[in-house]
Amino acid sequence: MSKSNAVHKHNQSFLALIKERFNAYLLNHAHGLFSSLGRLTRTPFTSAMTILVLAIAIALAGGFYNMVANIQQLTGNLEASNQMSLFLKDNISEAMGQKLADQLRQHPSSESVRYISKKQAMDEFKLNSGFGDALSALETNPLPSVILVQPKNALETDEDMQRLMREFKQLPQVDFVQVDMKWVERMQTIMSIAKRAVFLVSILLGLAVTFITGNTIRLELYDRRHEVYISKLVGATNGFIQRPFLYSGFWLGFISGFLAWLIISGMFLLIESPVEELSILYNGSFQLRYLGFFEFLILMLSTSGLAVMGSLGVLHYQLRHLKPQ
Amino acid sequence: MLRFEHVSKRYPDTGEVLTEINFDLAKGEMAFLTGRSGAGKSTLLKLIAMMEQCNRGTIMLDGQNVSRVSEHKIPYLRRNLGLIFQDYKLLNDRTVFDNVALPLIVSGVNHQEISRRVRASLDKVGLLGKEKKYPVALSGGEQQRVGIARAIVSKPKLILADEPTGNLDPDLSNEIMLMFEEFKHAGTSLLIATHDIELVHRFAYRVLSLDKGHLIEA
Numbered sequence: 001m002s003k004s005n006a007v008h009k010h011n012q013s014f015l016a017l018i019k020e021r022f023n024a025y026l027l028n029h030a031h032g033l034f035s036s037l038g039r040l041t042r043t044p045f046t047s048a049m050t051i052l053v054l055a056i057a058i059a060l061a062g063g064f065y066n067m068v069a070n071i072q073q074l075t076g077n078l079e080a081s082n083q084m085s086l087f088l089k090d091n092i093s094e095a096m097g098q099k100l101a102d103q104l105r106q107h108p109s110s111e112s113v114r115y116i117s118k119k120q121a122m123d124e125f126k127l128n129s130g131f132g133d134a135l136s137a138l139e140t141n142p143l144p145s146v147i148l149v150q151p152k153n154a155l156e157t158d159e160d161m162q163r164l165m166r167e168f169k170q171l172p173q174v175d176f177v178q179v180d181m182k183w184v185e186r187m188q189t190i191m192s193i194a195k196r197a198v199f200l201v202s203i204l205l206g207l208a209v210t211f212i213t214g215n216t217i218r219l220e221l222y223d224r225r226h227e228v229y230i231s232k233l234v235g236a237t238n239g240f241i242q243r244p245f246l247y248s249g250f251w252l253g254f255i256s257g258f259l260a261w262l263i264i265s266g267m268f269l270l271i272e273s274p275v276e277e278l279s280i281l282y283n284g285s286f287q288l289r290y291l292g293f294f295e296f297l298i299l300m301l302s303t304s305g306l307a308v309m310g311s312l313g314v315l316h317y318q319l320r321h322l323k324p325q
Numbered sequence: 326m327l328r329f330e331h332v333s334k335r336y337p338d339t340g341e342v343l344t345e346i347n348f349d350l351a352k353g354e355m356a357f358l359t360g361r362s363g364a365g366k367s368t369l370l371k372l373i374a375m376m377e378q379c380n381r382g383t384i385m386l387d388g389q390n391v392s393r394v395s396e397h398k399i400p401y402l403r404r405n406l407g408l409i410f411q412d413y414k415l416l417n418d419r420t421v422f423d424n425v426a427l428p429l430i431v432s433g434v435n436h437q438e439i440s441r442r443v444r445a446s447l448d449k450v451g452l453l454g455k456e457k458k459y460p461v462a463l464s465g466g467e468q469q470r471v472g473i474a475r476a477i478v479s480k481p482k483l484i485l486a487d488e489p490t491g492n493l494d495p496d497l498s499n500e501i502m503l504m505f506e507e508f509k510h511a512g513t514s515l516l517i518a519t520h521d522i523e524l525v526h527r528f529a530y531r532v533l534s535l536d537k538g539h540l541i542e543a
Contacts, residue, residue, distance in 0.1 A: 226416070
């Protein structure tokens, strides 16, 4: 009875000790987090320079990304359209055009067909282009009439499309055939190159963030080597010694990530009104996109993460070589 | 507590600094380590503090072989030691309290316990009430006492002092030595490296003398 009591008591005090150590550990971390922030403010010029360099590098990558995302948004609604435009010869009358359109509606490969007469085309162009009055001055209508054919979705392969295109091309009324998809495809290829470029630039600038932070931490470690020696002599582990430095690295990444976000937002804010004007000129309703919350989160996480990684690499190497004399 | 067996240490550029060192230091024993500059006193202390590794022999500290120890164990073994230096090795941008608390902070002691033990340590060296001061605001003797408070705060089994009175006048040296005697009575072992012969004579403790790397016990 008394023995089990003693064991129980021993277990309890052991648990209490673990709890106590854990609390001390947490307190240590909290202290490291804020004291390292305080140290950054103690050398304001150096810290500001480093953070600015990091922020510019991050903003370059992030800004490039958002630019591509904007263009992507612009071309986004063109996707999946494999509509064919059949431009009719000039001598084809409206009635003949309508007749051809009716024929094409019966075609097994066509999903929907729309006829646009010369006049309709002109009206539409006047309305949308903003050249309204200038166009009225023209004596003859230079626009051809068009039949828009939306092929069935079953026509997915390129060859099917090519075959259909050749078939339409041979119609005597048709001047030439244009597939919208061709340039959508080209656009998409350009976009995929741009996306890859964003990826590569991000990797390069991410490496820059890692190395710049690592080097900054190396210098800080050198500045405080006296403290490192003394801590080692009183029994501090490398893990304990590196903690405040890791937090410094974290803050560098975190603050410059946030600053980069501000820079990117500022840049897009500056080009927003000219872009809007341009969009109105083209009669569009293009909305400039900014980094979303999720993207902001990724930005902060990756910059903080890369900065911590850079610091960790340097600390791991340096602390083994910094030995008290 | 501490045992040297056939310990030799050689540096690549200066040759053999310590040759065949053998001695024992019992629990609660105090001994002086003397010898001229360059006789190997500092090297001997560095071997115990695991700042250097010996080339031959074994050093046992409280049952642990510290001459062959893996890098990651060193911090934990060092916590059994109290180190005192001639140049005090204090952190000048931290208060007296924080300096003394350092060994406890690194070993994860909780806040209340740290506060209690730092005060107890400062009380022992007569500096209670100066916790909030910075080292530069203190005299040399006071700074050394801060160093001593830091060395005893984690209740080490062995205190190593490298020329602890080297920068102090005779009165202050005496004071420090009386403090060391108190620790000895409390059961702590002490090894004090000094070239202050007068001090060694005044306090008649065991003397380990180094001469060109050889140990001669008086």
